[in-house]
Amino acid sequence: MSAGPLLLNLIDADITYYPGFIDSQKAAVLFDYLKDTTPWQQDDIKVYGKVYPQPRLTALYGSGDKKYSYSNIVMRPKPFTENLGEINSLLEDLTRTRFNTCLLNFYRNGRDSNGWHSDDEKELGQNPVIASISLGQERIFHLRHKKDKSLKHTLLLEHGSLLLMKGKTQHYWQHQVPKTTKPIDERINLTFRVLK
Numbered sequence: 001m002s003a004g005p006l007l008l009n010l011i012d013a014d015i016t017y018y019p020g021f022i023d024s025q026k027a028a029v030l031f032d033y034l035k036d037t038t039p040w041q042q043d044d045i046k047v048y049g050k051v052y053p054q055p056r057l058t059a060l061y062g063s064g065d066k067k068y069s070y071s072n073i074v075m076r077p078k079p080f081t082e083n084l085g086e087i088n089s090l091l092e093d094l095t096r097t098r099f100n101t102c103l104l105n106f107y108r109n110g111r112d113s114n115g116w117h118s119d120d121e122k123e124l125g126q127n128p129v130i131a132s133i134s135l136g137q138e139r140i141f142h143l144r145h146k147k148d149k150s151l152k153h154t155l156l157l158e159h160g161s162l163l164l165m166k167g168k169t170q171h172y173w174q175h176q177v178p179k180t181t182k183p184i185d186e187r188i189n190l191t192f193r194v195l196k
């Protein structure tokens with residue numbers, strides 16, 4: 001038996017961690033499938049006027065044709081696959097939210113990362129619900145409060161887990177997946193979102 005949901009005790013946030021949201025074997029099959037069949041791309045991002053290749057691979061899926069822009073990248077979604085649709089239904093049962101977009105991140109090794117940000121693009125609306133599923137290598141996830149710099153939290157995102165962020169979380173907090181010099185394995189992350 002895996003542990004039950006863990007509600008993080010953080011001010012100005014509403015974040016719950018669900019270990020084993022997808023059972024380990026299923027999650028492993030899903031990892032292999034997504035790794036092999038996803039049209040991964042590596043975009044350039046612009047940070048303070050300089051252009052860099054994004055330190056991970058990404059892909060965007062959705063049920064509509066809404067464009068999604070962040071860090072000067074414009075992504076056009078491919079239609080949800082059957083697998084992603086199934087996960088979406090599981091998430092809908094749990095969250096009572098109908099997600100229409102899924103951003104996939106592929107972290108090839110410890111040099112791949114996701115820098116400090118909030119998921120606060122205006123297409124996501126006021127208090128976005130974001131459901132983030134982790135497959136493969138567990139990675140550290142950092143949270144920091146935007147105003148009170150003394151408020152921080154570190155979490156380990158395990159294989160098969162779900163991290164659900166909602167309410168005012170994106171307004172008050174940033175998150176990142178830091179690089180590590182340890183030799184580590186590959187990880188796939190799926191973040192389901194609602195694009196208005």
Ligand SMILES: O=C(O)CCC(=O)C(=O)O
Nearest residue numbers: 105114119132177189191
């Ligand atoms: O890989 C993760 O766990 C986080 C992904 C993320 O923050 C994002 O895609 O906005």
Ligand SMILES: [Fe+2]
Nearest residue numbers: 117118119175
């Ligand atoms: Fe994010």
